[in-house]
Amino acid sequence: MKTQMYLEAIGGDLSAGAMCENAKMIPIKLAYLPVVKAFLKADANFKIEADINPCSDEAVLALNMLYAACDMLIDLGFFESKYDARTTWKITYKEVA
Numbered sequence: 001m002k003t004q005m006y007l008e009a010i011g012g013d014l015s016a017g018a019m020c021e022n023a024k025m026i027p028i029k030l031a032y033l034p035v036v037k038a039f040l041k042a043d044a045n046f047k048i049e050a051d052i053n054p055c056s057d058e059a060v061l062a063l064n065m066l067y068a069a070c071d072m073l074i075d076l077g078f079f080e081s082k083y084d085a086r087t088t089w090k091i092t093y094k095e096v097a
Helices: 030-052 057-075
Strands: 002-012 025-027 087-096
Touching: 030 057, 030 087
Parallel strands: none
Antiparallel strands: 002 025, 002 087
């Protein structure tokens, strides 16, 4: 058995019970890992800045960085639509044959 890394929807549009029955899971190719990591970091940073002061320059900058990371994943074909960008994700692992 081999372990595969995935991006799993845990909240938002593509999570289980939202727009779909099951949570969306996207397999992560190693070549895409740096961009996926940048996206997850940008997402976490935006949430922190927005919680502290949603109208601050830091929150606006963090949001722009998050949008840029989403655009990169869409350009790579990793994300398919705006719904991917409006979803909360985590890295997870599954055994594959």
